[in-house]
Amino acid sequence: MTxxxxxxxxxxxxxxxxxxxxxxxxxxxxxxxFWDGEPDFPADPADCAFYVVPYMKGSAIAVRPLxxxxxxxxxxxxxxxxxxxxxxxxSLGPGVSVCNARGVHEASTAExxxxxxxxxxxxxxxxxxxxxxxxxxxxxxxxxADKSVLIVGYGSIGSAIEDRLAPFECARVARVARSxxxxxxxxxxxxxxxxALLPEADVxxxxxxxxxxxxxxxxxxxxxxxxxxxxxxxxARGPVVDTNALLKEVESGRITAALDVTDPEPLPAGHPLWxxxxxxxxxxxxxxxxxxxxxxKRLIAAQVGRFAAGEELANVLRTT
Numbered sequence: 001m002t003x004x005x006x007x008x009x010x011x012x013x014x015x016x017x018x019x020x021x022x023x024x025x026x027x028x029x030x031x032x033x034f035w036d037g038e039p040d041f042p043a044d045p046a047d048c049a050f051y052v053v054p055y056m057k058g059s060a061i062a063v064r065p066l067x068x069x070x071x072x073x074x075x076x077x078x079x080x081x082x083x084x085x086x087x088x089x090x091s092l093g094p095g096v097s098v099c100n101a102r103g104v105h106e107a108s109t110a111e112x113x114x115x116x117x118x119x120x121x122x123x124x125x126x127x128x129x130x131x132x133x134x135x136x137x138x139x140x141x142x143x144x145a146d147k148s149v150l151i152v153g154y155g156s157i158g159s160a161i162e163d164r165l166a167p168f169e170c171a172r173v174a175r176v177a178r179s180x181x182x183x184x185x186x187x188x189x190x191x192x193x194x195x196a197l198l199p200e201a202d203v204x205x206x207x208x209x210x211x212x213x214x215x216x217x218x219x220x221x222x223x224x225x226x227x228x229x230x231x232x233x234x235x236a237r238g239p240v241v242d243t244n245a246l247l248k249e250v251e252s253g254r255i256t257a258a259l260d261v262t263d264p265e266p267l268p269a270g271h272p273l274w275x276x277x278x279x280x281x282x283x284x285x286x287x288x289x290x291x292x293x294x295x296x297k298r299l300i301a302a303q304v305g306r307f308a309a310g311e312e313l314a315n316v317l318r319t320t
Contacts, residue, residue: 153208
């Protein structure tokens with residue numbers, strides 16, 4: 001149980017008066033401080049007990065106040081992953097709960113995943129360039145129907161992706177997570193099963209967290225096992241894919257890729273991924289939709305409410 005102290009600061013990247021349902025400051029003893037990564041802190045970090053990390057501001061900003069937050073009890077990210085705050089966790093005392101934003105990004109990320117799959121298979125980038133050039137680029141293109149899809153990283157986002165694949169008449173959806181288990185939809189395979197599963201998949205979707213185990217998971221060996229003509233879709237984190245290994249495969253024309261995340265990120269001008277054949281790049285916008293803010297506010301209000309009431313927090317991924 002995480003008990004709120006009698007008086008404590010809560011740092012929010014959204015003004016408190018814009019978040020419905022937050023505990024009343026007078027009754028809860030909580031002081032709400034707005035900080036969205038600005039150079040100056042809103043108050044003494046030592047008084048902060050609950051820290052909601054600024055969204056999409058990078059690791060350097062996310063971890064900057066952590067070492068001085070000596071009263072901290074909760075780190076709450078607004079992202080599905082916590083890799084951007086991990087570098088700062090070593091400076092924290094014991095017993096700090098680190099929570100992610102499960103429930104905020106599933107719908108938006110799954111939508112983009114389907115958009116990337118369909119756009120890549122059906123040649124949408126080629127049609128857009130044809131429209132710019134006033135060229136009628138007809139022909140036959142691959143369909144998602146009858147394709148075999150492999151989802152690597154079968155958490156809440158992976159499950160939401162399968163929800164949206166259901167109407168598209170895929171031949172098969174295979175699932176992989178850190179450890180094997182059984183779901184209502186069927187088996188979830190362990191990572192160790194990937195070598196046998198990859199050659200059977202027409203579309204491979206990466207939706208796994210970035211951990212030491214998954215960094216460069218899609219390396220040269222992984223990519224070599226993908227079947228000729230397969231599509232790799234990365235909506236996880238850029239470093240889950242070995243960029244140099246991917247470039248060799250797509251430049252050969254053997255596979256194609258759709259990437260919402262890249263390594264490096266942001267992708268700098270002049271990087272070969274921009275113009276690699278068969279590669280579609282979107283600028284890490286999986287969760288950046290109109291659905292984000294209402295869901296983020298509901299999560300913050302619910303988590304701060306639990307904290308103020310001394311209740312168990314949701315979405316705890318680790319405790320320092």
